[in-house]
Amino acid sequence: MERIPILRMGDVLLVSIQVDMHDRLAQTLQEELAERVVKDRARGVLIDISVLEIVDSFIGRLLGRIASISRILDAETVIVGMQPAVSITLVELGISLDGVRTALNVERGMELLASSISLRTQE
């Protein structure tokens, strides 16, 4: 079965969505990420959507759910690389992705995660 690869970089799990996912594939990604966060004891999840051409309400909802699930498992999620046309469309559609952190690119996303992980570790 096709699946979306999840890479690990230190405390962070990295996912780059490269294909137009059908709904089941998206659902599988959510399940696998939850398992990997626990298994790898990840503190952060970074999802790169820079090559994704559209985000509809289904994918939008999925991203929000991944963020919520990760948070419960003590990992922070950052979505990076959303293209202008995609973000304009999402706003028009009425999806605000509340509670999901965003960054311009992978580098910025990693910085964001690093500072938030070190903050949380001090607590």
Add this chain to the structure above:
Amino acid sequence: MGLESNSKLVEVLGEKGRVSLNDWKEAQWAAIKIRREPITEEELYREASDFMSLFQQAVKEAFLSDIRDPVWLKMREMLSALSISRARRGFTPTEMATFVLSFKQPLFEALKQAHGTDSGALLSDVWMTTVLLDKLGLYCVEEYQKTREAIISRQQKDLLELSTPVVQLWPGVLTLPLIGTLDSERTQLVMERLLQKIVDTGSQIAIIDITGVPTVDTLVAQHLMKTIAAAHLMGAECFLSGISPQIAQTVVHLGVKFGDIVTKATLADAFGLALKRIGLVVIKKSGE
């Protein structure tokens, strides 16, 4: 509308026809005498000869005064291409229409000779071809107009880009100084450009400065809000600066929610905050 049985139109246009291509070209050449630079005599001759052979073909096949008929397809294509190239070279609409309309003179001359004393038949042929040529002439002007409009709208877009530059104030900080009254369409275009620039430069912060904007309406205010929301989804932050008292009142009056948006009185204040956000401090050199 078909041809009368005693029509000589097909005959004068035929292989050994009497319409003089050279006369026609000369007439045209004279008409655009003042400004010959954009076109050569050979070019004009070739265009005139293309027109004439297409005209002959169409008329021989069936005389139809409806130029939208498939019989006229090749002719329409040729005229459309011609109008586009002439519009680009700065010909006037009159010059464009003259190309077709000046064909009347050599054609009528040939018809007159062919019909001799039969003035009834001559009149009928002249009338039919006049109607037809006028339509083709108008078609040229319409096509010409379309090209001019496309040129103008492209120039407007270029102007928009020149008049609303997105400026980098510091690595990671962009500003878009807006000037003049904003309409909904212009705002949308400018905002799309700002978002693209955010991606291209990897800027975390963009300051939209509206000091130079006298008023905003609901749609424009909403576009501003949507842009700020879109930038947020992309991982950048937008500040709004230079809101005039009038605009503040309008916005509240219109019930547009400026909610969590960071607003600052001046561009300088917004820039100060931007530097702080990206972790920079400005320190005065000691002893100065």
Add this chain to the structure above:
Amino acid sequence: MDLQSSETLQITCEEDLVRVRQATRARAVLLGLSLVNLTKIVTAASELARNTLTFGGGGTAIVATVHNGDRPGLRLIFEDHGPGITDIELAMKDGYTGGKGLGLGLGGSKRLVNEFEISSRVGEGTRVSITRWK
């Protein structure tokens, strides 16, 4: 409508939603829609195709090129013979969902296109037509 330049796609499984998005995108590229407008109509297509599948029990999507005078556009028609919608006005409202969605599909799609038409009969099915002009 110029039927020569249209195609009909079946919507019976999740993979079909991907196919509808791809067909819409391909035609939008051909038409020369701007990137933002292309993204908007592909997103609307995705929303409506999913409604056809989940609520309409499957159906068809027609993807067509249309003209309004000289202005070309992209029209999509989604049709199913499912249960239909009892209260269209309510279904169109942002936040209303008869399932477990966000209830943004119908209202959101309408905002993403230039023309939006919906008709539905209880027990007979639903038809939604959207158009985006170039």
